[in-house]
Amino acid sequence: xxxxxxxxxxxxxxxxxxxxxxxxxxxxxxxxxxxxxxxxxxxxxxxxxxxxxxxxxxxxxxxxxxxxxxxxxxxxxxxxxxxxxxxxxxxxxxxxxxxxxxxxxxxxxxxxxxxxxxxxxxxxxxxxxxxxxxxxxxxxxxxxxxxxxxxxxxxxxxxxxxxxxxxxxxxxxxxxxxxxxxxxxxxxxxxxxxxxxxxxxxxxxxxxxxxxxxxxxxxxxxxxxxxxxxxxxxxxxxxxxxxxxxxxxxxxxxxxxxxxxxxxxxxxxxxxxxxxxxxxxxxxxxxxxxxxxxxxxxxxxxxxxxxxxxxxxxxxxxxxxxxxxxxxxxxxxxxxxxxxxxxxxxxxxxxxxxxxxxxxxxxxxxxxxxxxxxxxxxxxxxxxxxxxxxxxxxxxxxxxxxxxxxxxxxxxxxxxxxxxxxxxxxxxxxxxxxxxxxxxxxxxxxxxxxxxx
Amino acid sequence: xxxxxxxxxxxxxxxxxxxxxxxxxxxxxxxxxxxxxxxxxxxxxxxxxxxxxxxxxxxxxxxxxxxxxxxxxxxxxxxxxxxxxxxxxxxxxxxxxxxxxxxxxxxxxxxxxxxxxxxxxxxxxxxxxxxxxxxxxxxxxxxxxxxxxxxxxxxxxxxxxxxxxxxxxxxxxxxxxxxxxxxxxxxxxxxxxxxxxxxxxxxxxxxxxxxxxxxxxxxxxxxxxxxxxxxxxxxxxxxxxxxxxxxxxxxxxxxxxxxxxxxxxxxxxxxxxxxxxxxxxxxxxxxxxxxxxxxxxxxxxxxxxxxxxxxxxxxxxxxxxxxxxxxxxxx
Numbered sequence: 001x002x003x004x005x006x007x008x009x010x011x012x013x014x015x016x017x018x019x020x021x022x023x024x025x026x027x028x029x030x031x032x033x034x035x036x037x038x039x040x041x042x043x044x045x046x047x048x049x050x051x052x053x054x055x056x057x058x059x060x061x062x063x064x065x066x067x068x069x070x071x072x073x074x075x076x077x078x079x080x081x082x083x084x085x086x087x088x089x090x091x092x093x094x095x096x097x098x099x100x101x102x103x104x105x106x107x108x109x110x111x112x113x114x115x116x117x118x119x120x121x122x123x124x125x126x127x128x129x130x131x132x133x134x135x136x137x138x139x140x141x142x143x144x145x146x147x148x149x150x151x152x153x154x155x156x157x158x159x160x161x162x163x164x165x166x167x168x169x170x171x172x173x174x175x176x177x178x179x180x181x182x183x184x185x186x187x188x189x190x191x192x193x194x195x196x197x198x199x200x201x202x203x204x205x206x207x208x209x210x211x212x213x214x215x216x217x218x219x220x221x222x223x224x225x226x227x228x229x230x231x232x233x234x235x236x237x238x239x240x241x242x243x244x245x246x247x248x249x250x251x252x253x254x255x256x257x258x259x260x261x262x263x264x265x266x267x268x269x270x271x272x273x274x275x276x277x278x279x280x281x282x283x284x285x286x287x288x289x290x291x292x293x294x295x296x297x298x299x300x301x302x303x304x305x306x307x308x309x310x311x312x313x314x315x316x317x318x319x320x321x322x323x324x325x326x327x328x329x330x331x332x333x334x335x336x337x338x339x340x341x342x343x344x345x346x347x348x349x350x351x352x353x354x355x356x357x358x359x360x361x362x363x364x365x366x367x368x369x370x371x372x373x374x375x376x377x378x379x380x381x382x383x384x385x386x387x388x389x390x391x392x393x394x395x396x397x398x399x400x401x402x403x404x405x406x407x408x409x410x411x412x413x414x415x416x417x418x419x420x421x422x423x424x425x426x427x428x429x430x431x432x433x434x435x436x437x438x439x440x441x442x443x444x445x446x447x448x449x450x451x452x453x
Numbered sequence: 454x455x456x457x458x459x460x461x462x463x464x465x466x467x468x469x470x471x472x473x474x475x476x477x478x479x480x481x482x483x484x485x486x487x488x489x490x491x492x493x494x495x496x497x498x499x500x501x502x503x504x505x506x507x508x509x510x511x512x513x514x515x516x517x518x519x520x521x522x523x524x525x526x527x528x529x530x531x532x533x534x535x536x537x538x539x540x541x542x543x544x545x546x547x548x549x550x551x552x553x554x555x556x557x558x559x560x561x562x563x564x565x566x567x568x569x570x571x572x573x574x575x576x577x578x579x580x581x582x583x584x585x586x587x588x589x590x591x592x593x594x595x596x597x598x599x600x601x602x603x604x605x606x607x608x609x610x611x612x613x614x615x616x617x618x619x620x621x622x623x624x625x626x627x628x629x630x631x632x633x634x635x636x637x638x639x640x641x642x643x644x645x646x647x648x649x650x651x652x653x654x655x656x657x658x659x660x661x662x663x664x665x666x667x668x669x670x671x672x673x674x675x676x677x678x679x680x681x682x683x684x685x686x687x688x689x690x691x692x693x694x695x696x697x698x699x700x701x702x703x704x705x706x707x708x709x710x711x712x713x714x715x716x717x718x719x720x721x722x723x724x725x726x727x728x729x730x731x732x733x734x735x736x737x738x739x740x741x742x743x744x745x746x747x748x749x750x751x752x753x754x755x756x757x758x759x760x761x762x763x764x765x766x767x768x769x770x771x772x773x774x775x776x777x778x779x780x781x782x783x784x
Contacts, residue, residue, distance in 0.1 A: 040502060
């Protein structure tokens with residue numbers, strides 16, 4: 001049974017329920033207490049030890065149901081003409097193949113057992129990709145002894161006067177049914193064990209995809225992207241949530257004072273104050289949603305949205321021709337709705353960086369201070385309007401850090417109407433950020449080393 | 454689905470379970486999951502099998518149990534009822550932002566420490582008077598033992614108290630998601646080994662592991678390390694039948710018809726897109742209010758007048774009020 005549990009953990013991991021060795025041990029201990037007799041009890045015990053969130057509970061139940069339901073082989077009953085026990089001649093002719101005999105007798109339990117044994121030998125449970133399915137089906141059937149059946153069929157057909165014809169037809173039909181069964185079996189194993197690896201593959205591909213390419217992100221991948229971006233945004237937020245500054249508050253720390261005073265016979269002549277860790281970093285994010293970044297706007301806005309979810313003090317702005325505050329939109333809507341509303345309100349117009357910076361300066365420049373990090377998301381293409389570098393300089397001077405994430409590669413900066421190279425002078429970090437992978441790298445490395453503390 | 458109720462209200466299916474073999478050892482609520490469901494029922498908590506199983510595993514595996522679910526589904530109540538059932542003392546720790554170990558674990562009794570130092574100073578001369586030289590005096594000083602940081606001066610806080618309960622106890626760490634991440638990390642040692650390290654004293658280990666409940670409202674995601682150390686239990690909002698049982702149990706003297714109507718109405722409300730869906734505690738409060746108003750059925754005016762009991766946001770009330778009649782007919 002331990003082996004079955006291990007297989008079950010594998011299936012769970014494939015369904016993205018994290019099962020660490022420690023949890024596996026707990027689950028085994030839990031099972032030792034409950035035993036296997038009561039299915040609900042068994043399930044609930046495993047569930048409480050393995051699934052760690054409401055979401056995981058759902059996935060756990062799905063996997064549990066498909067894993068622990070033994071879907072018996074349901075070979076169609078033999079046709080009416082040959083009901084009853086197979087004839088002695090048939091049995092004699094198929095003596096060399098237990099499988100053929102089981103098929104002729106309609107012994108589903110034996111077929112099932114032989115299929116599971118064969119599956120273990122063929123390594124069906126190691127399936128990784130959907131393309132492996134037909135090959136594994138073939139191997140499974142071979143391990144079950146299909147070749148022997150085929151040989152018997154061939155022999156029967158060669159028999160004189162067609163007397164083996166009936167047997168051959170029956171076996172032939174059985175063979176087709178077996179094939180369908182094997183296919184379904186492999187498909188189920190694929191669903192159990194490989195669903196996760198397919199997702200990993202998609203995630204990997206998505207991470208490298210240029211998000212400002214034509215068409216942007218596939219709707220299919222959209223949710224996946226949101227999850228990835230959210231993870232990134234959370235990483236970024238925790239980086240900033242590090243305790244950076246300890247301020248002295250006017251409270252006497254009695255405990256420390258006393259300890260220190262011990263050296264002087266209990267006379268507290270060195271007073272210790274309570275030190276409170278203050279940590280209120282704030283982020284101002286400004287996102288370009290104009291025509292020129294149309295394809296990447298969704299990605300940028302998703303990032304903006306996720307950032308807004310994970311950072312307590314964040315002010316979000318979006319602009320194309322003019323700049324507006326989008327805090328309320330992001331707070332009140334789900335991610336798709338929020339993106340749609342932002343784009344509807346201000347998206348896809350002519351970019352005017354100068355104008356938008358001026359709007360920003362009027363609304364928000366005052367509130368920038370040395371704890372504020374300003375993040376620009378945009379391509380820095382200003383349609384030859386005045387880029388207002390003076391405002392950019394002010395933003396740079398007032399805030400702790402200015403980070404510019406640009407979906408275009410660096411070689412394009414300064415080409416055509418791009419003023420990115422000029423803006424970059426006032427940024428602590430200016431990086432290309434066109435794929436999720438790049439975003440990840442920026443968050444991992446660049447922020448750590450470049451952002452002044 | 455976790456609910457509480459008085460014993461007298463418990464309906465037929467409970468009587469059925471009474472005749473099951475589990476009831477034979479009803480004296481020991483930890484004998485089986487059924488016995489535990491039974492026992493919780495007897496202290497006023499109507500638990501689903503899933504809840505009881507999680508609790509059962511927590512006791513058998515000596516692991517803390519993390520209870521999640523929206524506000525008012527009976528998370529805290531579960532811990533209270535368990536303590537009552539097992540006859541163990543309940544030690545409760547409410548988490549909040551800025552909670553630190555001096556409030557959660559221990560503190561030194563500064564006043565007494567000061568007095569002790571005074572006494573020490575007075576006695577010091579006496580004790581060291583006959584020492585021939587400085588070295589001997591130091592030796593003697595070392596030999597006297599340092600009581601300054603010792604158990605008598607220790608002021609135990611909830612966690613420490615729980616570990617020092619000889620016969621075990623139920624420790625409720627309420628709303629752990631409200632505490633800081635640093636505090637969460639600090640909890641890890643307590644939760645996995647049932648011990649704490651006090652630098653001045655060494656490791657303090659529980660003689661009997663306390664039964665630990667952590668509750669969370671999902672204000673923030675808890676760390677994996679913490680989750681890994683706990684069993685997980687998610688309490689969803691109850692289905693109509695269960696909720697009726699709870700209301701009947703919690704509000705004595707309510708008419709069956711009114712119960713049915715108001716539960717159906719609340720269940721309909723939960724399907725709407727509201728900022729805060731009414732949970733069980735709201736249903737119960739509402740039922741109480743209606744009983745006080747002597748309402749025997751749900752009339753639209755009564756519902757409108759008492760809507761503020763179940764809905765906690767002005768926008769929600771504004772959204773529901775115009776459609777009250779419609780919603781009442783819908784069910």
